[in-house]
Amino acid sequence: xxxxxxxxxxxxxxxxxxxxxxxxxxxxxxxxxxxxxxxxxxxxxxxxxxxxxxxxxxxxxxxxxxxxxxxxxxxxxxxxxxxxxxxxxxxxxxxxxxxxxxxxxxxxxxxxxxxxxxxxxxxxxxxxxxxxxx
Amino acid sequence: xxxxxxxxxxxxxxxxxxxxxxxxxxxxxxxxxxxxxxxxxxxxxxxxxxxxxxxxxxxxxxxxxxxxxxxxxxxxxxxxxxxxxxxxxxxxxxxxxxxxxxxxxxxxxxxxxxxxxxxxxxxxxxxxxxxxxxxxxxxxxxxxxxxxxxxxxxxxxxxxxxxxxxxxxxxxxxxxxxxxxxxxxxxxxxxxxxxxxxxxxxxxxxxxxxxxxxxxxxxxxxxxxxxxxxxxxxxxxxxxxxxxxxxxxxxxxxxxxxxxxxxxxxxxxxxxxxxxxx
Numbered sequence: 001x002x003x004x005x006x007x008x009x010x011x012x013x014x015x016x017x018x019x020x021x022x023x024x025x026x027x028x029x030x031x032x033x034x035x036x037x038x039x040x041x042x043x044x045x046x047x048x049x050x051x052x053x054x055x056x057x058x059x060x061x062x063x064x065x066x067x068x069x070x071x072x073x074x075x076x077x078x079x080x081x082x083x084x085x086x087x088x089x090x091x092x093x094x095x096x097x098x099x100x101x102x103x104x105x106x107x108x109x110x111x112x113x114x115x116x117x118x119x120x121x122x123x124x125x126x127x128x129x130x131x132x133x134x
Numbered sequence: 135x136x137x138x139x140x141x142x143x144x145x146x147x148x149x150x151x152x153x154x155x156x157x158x159x160x161x162x163x164x165x166x167x168x169x170x171x172x173x174x175x176x177x178x179x180x181x182x183x184x185x186x187x188x189x190x191x192x193x194x195x196x197x198x199x200x201x202x203x204x205x206x207x208x209x210x211x212x213x214x215x216x217x218x219x220x221x222x223x224x225x226x227x228x229x230x231x232x233x234x235x236x237x238x239x240x241x242x243x244x245x246x247x248x249x250x251x252x253x254x255x256x257x258x259x260x261x262x263x264x265x266x267x268x269x270x271x272x273x274x275x276x277x278x279x280x281x282x283x284x285x286x287x288x289x290x291x292x293x294x295x296x297x298x299x300x301x302x303x304x305x306x307x308x309x310x311x312x313x314x315x316x317x318x319x320x321x322x323x324x325x326x327x328x329x330x331x332x333x334x335x336x337x338x339x340x341x342x343x344x345x346x347x348x349x350x351x352x353x354x355x356x357x358x359x360x361x362x363x364x365x366x367x368x369x370x371x372x373x374x375x376x377x378x379x380x381x382x383x384x385x386x387x388x389x390x391x392x393x394x395x396x397x398x399x400x401x402x403x404x405x406x407x408x409x410x411x412x
Contacts, residue, residue: 106196106197
């Protein structure tokens with residue numbers, strides 16, 4: 001067993017252990033844990049059976065199998081980051097809505113009678129601006 | 135309303151972020167011009183004395199817990215207007231560049247449209263001059279938005295506008311928080327939701343406090359951001375946005391509001407669709 005295989009196995013095992021521990025301590029939600037678990041198992045497989053990677057690379061016509069690994073890894077990381085950006089945007093939208101609702105509730109507490117209902121009359125346009133009308 | 139001084143309830147919404155030097159004068163001036171309209175200052179997480187000065191000047195102040203930008207402040211105001219059953223919502227800047235004496239003229243035009251913008255550049259002799267990339271951005275935005283809204287619009291980045299009940303219900307659910315979204319994209323949203331948009335020429339004053347950025351670098355950046363904001367606004371699958379921010383009930387423009395200002399009355403705050411799921 002060569003060094004790169006050991007490195008891969010140790011790395012993926014560490015990820016799996018960390019995942020388990022974080023889940024156990026309620027630090028990670030299942031929906032995020034699942035994707036990382038899939039990644040860790042995949043890395044474990046590739047590290048344990050290097051022939052797998054080589055045959056897939058060969059089938060795809062890629063000369064150096066490591067390139068396939070790098071390509072797959074970078075795509076995966078990009079997709080995950082994009083997913084996080086989208087989650088972040090959703091969370092921002094939620095906190096924005098909450099902030100607005102809090103402000104309106106605070107207004108209701110500070111002004112229990114609300115804005116007094118009033119009928120609105122409007123003044124006629126001011127004379128000095130009449131010339132601006134088009 | 136409609137110039138004859140009848141019974142429409144008007145809410146004036148003033149988004150204010152660190153405007154302690156101008157807010158009191160703005161509030162006083164608006165109250166003088168429109169004494170019967172309700173005035174709501176939305177304090178957008180100010181760290182200065184905006185809240186105290188606005189309250190002291192007699193405005194009702196709604197404080198956001200942190201800064202959300204004009205879009206967040208305005209959506210708060212529109213939600214309040216919708217829930218309290220106002221017929222007309224007015225948006226006016228806190229920095230004093232919008233002259234409230236034009237408001238009656240803007241309100242009159244609600245007869246013919248759902249959103250009325252107080253617009254610069256409508257007349258050749260407008261003293262408000264903008265040059266360079268910033269000007270190109272404004273011209274481009276105005277040209278595209280005019281096509282979208284099917285009306286001649288010369289100043290779509292103006293934050294001086296009035297909306298009727300129909301537009302309020304759209305803006306209460308969808309008022310973008312992104313840069314330029316509060317002006318440009320909100321107009322696209324209103325048009326897509328079937329609201330008609332028109333404008334009334336106004337002259338704007340120099341800001342009472344603070345300065346507008348006019349450096350060439352910033353102007354170019356503004357042009358770039360304007361293009362991005364516009365393209366996004368046009369291609370966005372509205373009203374999807376972020377589904378969690380709005381309830382399904384929020385997204386529905388009530389059919390009874392479809393007839394313009396005259397048809398927009400029957401629903402009381404209690405039947406407000408946004409209250410169903412809360």
